[in-house]
Amino acid sequence: MATNVLNIGRTALExxxxxxxxxGHNIANASTPGFSRQEIVQTTALSQKFGYGFLGQGTEVxxxxxxxxxxxxxxxxxxxxxxxxxxxxxxxxxQIDNILADSSAGLSPSFQQFFAxxxxxxxxxxxAATRQAMLSSxxxxxxxxxxxxxxxxxxxxxxxxxxxxxxxxxxxxxxQIAQLNDTISKSLAxxxxxxxxxxxxxxxxxxxxxxxxxxxxxxxxxxxxYNVFIGNGxxxxxxxxxxxxxxxxxxxxxxxxxxxxxxNTTTExxxxxxxxxxxxxxxxxxxxxxxxxQNQLGQIATxxxxxxxxxxQAGYDSxxxxxxxxxxxxxxxxxxxxxxxxxxxxxxxxxxxxxxxxSDYRVQYDGTNYNITRLSDNTLQSxxxxxxxxxxxxxxxxxxxxxxxxxxxxxxxxxxxxxxxTDINKIAAADSTGGSGNNINALLLADLxxxxxxxxxxxxxxxxxxQLVSQVGNKTNExxxxxxxxxxxxxxxxxxxxxVSGVNLDEEAANLLRYQQAYQAAGKVMxxxxxxxxxxxxxxx
Amino acid sequence: xRISTNTLYQTAITKISTIQAExxxxxxQIASEKRVLTPSDDPIAASRALSISSSQSQNAQFAxxxxxxxxxxxxxxxxxxxxxxxxxxxxxxxxGNAGTLSANEKSILSxxxxxxxxxxxxxxxxxxxxxxxxxxxxxxxxxxxxxTATGATYNGDSNQQQLQVDSQRKMVVNVPGDSVFQAGGNDxxxxxxxxxxxxxxxxxxxxxxxxxVATALANMDTAISNVxxxxxSIGTRLNEIDALNDSGSSRELQYAQALxxxxxxxxxxxxxxxxxxxxxxxxxxxxFIQITGxxxxxxxx
Numbered sequence: 001m002a003t004n005v006l007n008i009g010r011t012a013l014e015x016x017x018x019x020x021x022x023x024g025h026n027i028a029n030a031s032t033p034g035f036s037r038q039e040i041v042q043t044t045a046l047s048q049k050f051g052y053g054f055l056g057q058g059t060e061v062x063x064x065x066x067x068x069x070x071x072x073x074x075x076x077x078x079x080x081x082x083x084x085x086x087x088x089x090x091x092x093x094x095q096i097d098n099i100l101a102d103s104s105a106g107l108s109p110s111f112q113q114f115f116a117x118x119x120x121x122x123x124x125x126x127x128a129a130t131r132q133a134m135l136s137s138x139x140x141x142x143x144x145x146x147x148x149x150x151x152x153x154x155x156x157x158x159x160x161x162x163x164x165x166x167x168x169x170x171x172x173x174x175x176q177i178a179q180l181n182d183t184i185s186k187s188l189a190x191x192x193x194x195x196x197x198x199x200x201x202x203x204x205x206x207x208x209x210x211x212x213x214x215x216x217x218x219x220x221x222x223x224x225x226y227n228v229f230i231g232n233g234x235x236x237x238x239x240x241x242x243x244x245x246x247x248x249x250x251x252x253x254x255x256x257x258x259x260x261x262x263x264n265t266t267t268e269x270x271x272x273x274x275x276x277x278x279x280x281x282x283x284x285x286x287x288x289x290x291x292x293x294q295n296q297l298g299q300i301a302t303x304x305x306x307x308x309x310x311x312x313q314a315g316y317d318s319x320x321x322x323x324x325x326x327x328x329x330x331x332x333x334x335x336x337x338x339x340x341x342x343x344x345x346x347x348x349x350x351x352x353x354x355x356x357x358x359s360d361y362r363v364q365y366d367g368t369n370y371n372i373t374r375l376s377d378n379t380l381q382s383x384x385x386x387x388x389x390x391x392x393x394x395x396x397x398x399x400x401x402x403x404x405x406x407x408x409x410x411x412x413x414x415x416x417x418x419x420x421x422t423d424i425n426k427i428a429a430a431d432s433t434g435g436s437g438n439n440i441n442a443l444l445l446a447d448l449x450x451x452x453x454x455x456x457x458x459x460x461x462x463x464x465x466x467q468l469v470s471q472v473g474n475k476t477n478e479x480x481x482x483x484x485x486x487x488x489x490x491x492x493x494x495x496x497x498x499x500v501s502g503v504n505l506d507e508e509a510a511n512l513l514r515y516q517q518a519y520q521a522a523g524k525v526m527x528x529x530x531x532x533x534x535x536x537x538x539x540x541x
Numbered sequence: 542x543r544i545s546t547n548t549l550y551q552t553a554i555t556k557i558s559t560i561q562a563e564x565x566x567x568x569x570q571i572a573s574e575k576r577v578l579t580p581s582d583d584p585i586a587a588s589r590a591l592s593i594s595s596s597q598s599q600n601a602q603f604a605x606x607x608x609x610x611x612x613x614x615x616x617x618x619x620x621x622x623x624x625x626x627x628x629x630x631x632x633x634x635x636x637g638n639a640g641t642l643s644a645n646e647k648s649i650l651s652x653x654x655x656x657x658x659x660x661x662x663x664x665x666x667x668x669x670x671x672x673x674x675x676x677x678x679x680x681x682x683x684x685x686x687x688x689t690a691t692g693a694t695y696n697g698d699s700n701q702q703q704l705q706v707d708s709q710r711k712m713v714v715n716v717p718g719d720s721v722f723q724a725g726g727n728d729x730x731x732x733x734x735x736x737x738x739x740x741x742x743x744x745x746x747x748x749x750x751x752x753x754v755a756t757a758l759a760n761m762d763t764a765i766s767n768v769x770x771x772x773x774s775i776g777t778r779l780n781e782i783d784a785l786n787d788s789g790s791s792r793e794l795q796y797a798q799a800l801x802x803x804x805x806x807x808x809x810x811x812x813x814x815x816x817x818x819x820x821x822x823x824x825x826x827x828x829f830i831q832i833t834g835x836x837x838x839x840x841x842x
Contacts, residue, residue, distance in 0.1 A: 030546055030547065031547060037545075093581075094579075094581070097579045097580055097581045098579055100579075100580055101578060101579035101580060101587075108591050108594065108595060109598075111595070112594075112595060112598035112599070115599070115602075116598065116602045116605075119602045119605075119606060119705060120605075122606075122704060122705065123606055123609045123610075123704055124609075124671055124673075126673065126681060126682055127671065430679070433679060433698070433700060434679070435678065435679025435680045435681065435698060435700065436673075436679070436680070436681050436682040437673060437677065437678065437679040437680065437681030437682075437700075437702050437715070438679040438700065438702075439702055439703070439704075443703060443704075443705060443711065446705060447705075449599065450599075450708070462591065462592065462595045463592060465591065466588040466589075466591040466592050466595075467588065469580045469584075469587055469588050469591060470580065470584045470585065470587065470588030471584075472580055472581070472584075473579070473580025473581045473582075473583070473584030473587050473588065474581075474584040475581075476579070476580070476581030477581040477582075477584055480581060491551075491552075491555065494548070494551075495542075495544075495548050495552075496542075498544075498545040498547060498548045499542050499543045499544065499545065499548070500543070501545075502543075502544075502545020502546070502547050502548055503545055503546060503547070504543060504544060504545050504546050505546045505836060505837070505838065506546075506836060506837045507543075509836070509837035509838050509841060510837060512841070513841065
């Protein structure tokens with residue numbers, strides 16, 4: 001009997017020891033990212049039947065389990081991906097918001113200064129200093145366009161860089177998950193009752209981190225491994241096989257990088273299939289905001305320079321010669337698709353600036369029709385032949401069936417705009433009558449400031465810019481608000497997830513005391529068992 | 542709900558950093574005196590501010606143009622005043638010489654008229670403050686009148702130079718010389734030179750001279766009335782500029798006020814918000830210390 005008591009004491013002592021270890025482990029990892037609180041599963045040992053009934057045999061620890069809720073983790077991960085997408089988009093937009101915020105160095109003051117100099121020209125058209133001042137302020141305005149355009153270009157190359165580093169990260173996560181899948185499933189196969197908790201935590205942490213980059217779905221398999229799908233269900237890890245992402249030059253527009261899927265081959269992914277997380281946010285920013293903002297800025301530059309040139313060319317300079325272009329107006333950019341046939345060529349020229357939109361266009365030849373799509377609203381126009389003029393852009397070329405081209409009428413205009421005249425005598429302030437006091441054309445040039453020149457004569461240059469500013473402001477504001485909401489949701493789901501998996505140190509302190517006392521009590525049991533045995537031994541003396 | 546220790550810390554840190562971000566924003570607003578720091582702070586106000594500041598800058602430019610117009614027109618007014626005075630003096634002289642004149646009187650009158658003609662040509666070739674000829678039309682760098690035996694020839698043109706003096710108003714700010722000195726075929730210089738020719742001609746009879754003076758007087762009256770008309774129209778334009786200046790100033794005030802309401806900071810509000818955030822921050826920090834200070838481990842000895 002005494003041996004039985006001693007044995008019961010020993011099981012209790014062991015259980016308390018395991019309890020203390022697990023509690024210590026919890027305390028040690030209280031702030032380890034991804035750690036799930038562990039606890040021991042303790043059951044009574046199998047009892048023994050005697051004549052008087054079942055006699056307990058003490059206790060045993062059957063499992064160390066982690067407190068992990070799949071549902072809560074899923075909610076947390078999904079909030080993580082949503083919040084990161086919104087905040088990445090918001091951070092990028094904030095940069096444009098800041099670029100446009102600079103009211104003293106923005107585009108508006110340069111426009112105002114330029115037109116003030118044209119007004120000054122009209123009041124003293126023969127004065128060399130006044131003419132020089134007008135050329136200088138034209139240069140200042142061009143510089144402002146270029147500066148804003150360059151900063152937008154920097155954001156664009158920043159997006160390229162980030163896409164590359166995130167896709168590399170995703171690929172690395174994929175192979176880490178595959179390895180963990182392998183180890184975990186082998187471990188579970190060997191001992192189904194005792195899961196490798198810490199390794200499972202590690203894998204779940206990678207899933208969370210992956211969600212920060214791109215929306216990730218997990219299908220837990222029976223063998224304990226995870227099948228992982230990113231974006232719109234693209235398989236990233238299946239069992240112990242990992243696939244990956246990388247960036248490739250866009251087949252449509254070689255100036256930008258696109259995300260591609262790597263299994264046996266490399267496939268360029270449609271941006272729509274990459275949702276959530278920083279990648280989703282970056283692509284959304286580029287497709288929904290940056291492209292259009294850069295095009296709109298370019299549209300203002302192109303329309304301004306073209307309409308100003310047209311009026312300038314209607315006038316006459318100091319020498320009585322007909323005016324020439326004051327600005328060099330950049331033309332549209334044309335890109336052939338990567339898989340075009342060899343002889344395919346396409347040219348695009350701006351014929352009517354005021355008819356321009358801020359959209360890009362796709363020209364595709366299907367063997368019968370030239371299909372020209374305005375990409376901002378997917379308006380399709382089909383023509384049996386080229387040349388054709390669409391929205392102020394004349395399009396001509398030789399295409400084989402299946403060839404496509406991308407036309408960006410104004411994407412690069414803000415950075416490529418320049419002043420064409422350096423000789424102050426070439427400023428055409430006069431009409432054909434001539435005379436150094438002749439200011440007829442200067443007055444007409446000054447009138448352009450408030451004239452409806454943009455978007456089919458509905459808007460002045462400055463009004464178009466104000467509209468752009470309001471659009472950027474509204475979008476940034478909307479994203480900031482959404483970002484705060486997404487962060488609140490994230491905090492909420494994190495707290496819920498942590499309420500199950502997180503470590504509470506007070507709780508662990510209580511457990512420490514509990515297992516310490518259990519240990520002491522178990523020791524006492526063993527001490528008494530030993531004393532009982534001593535009683536027996538002393539009988540023989 | 543079970544609260545993990547991490548959540549406890551995280552919540553406190555998030556709260557504190559949120560308040561600090563708000564403080565920093567207020568601080569920036571106070572330092573820049575602006576409520577709207579970036580377009581996203583108030584997109585509607587930001588874009589309206591742009592269009593108002595554009596109107597404001599144009600309004601300022603029109604005020605400058607009006608100043609230039611005012612200078613030109615005032616210069617013209619003064620110059621035309623001198624011309625009128627000269628013509629009126631000559632007219633008075635002519636009236637005083639309306640009867641039969643002795644040889645000596647003819648000679649004195651001729652000398653007088655020659656001097657006046659020179660002065661008049663001088664007046665007609667006046668330059669303005671910027672060095673441009675006032676009465677040359679567009680040919681502002683060409684001497685408008687050169688003296689000839691029969692008066693003077695006009696080298697300028699009949700074009701009127703306009704200036705944008707308000708958003709919807711272009712105003713003529715010059716007077717072409719032909720309209721002042723040669724209006725309706727009545728050449729002021731010829732009035733003088735024709736009479737001088739008669740006076741200087743020994744063959745002229747008394748009747749020739751009397752008729753000559755009478756013709757000159759009649760033409761002089763026409764010329765004076767023409768110049769007066771021009772002066773009066775310049776006076777009207779100067780009055781209009783005054784009126785436009787008044788409305789321009791009141792618009793300037795209105796723009797400045799609108800801009801201020803759109804983007805400027807309400808200091809009292811901002812300072813009060815800032816001190817309120819300070820109280821909240823202190824409370825958050827205090828409660829953080831209190832809560833995290835409460836640990837069961839403090840009691841395990």
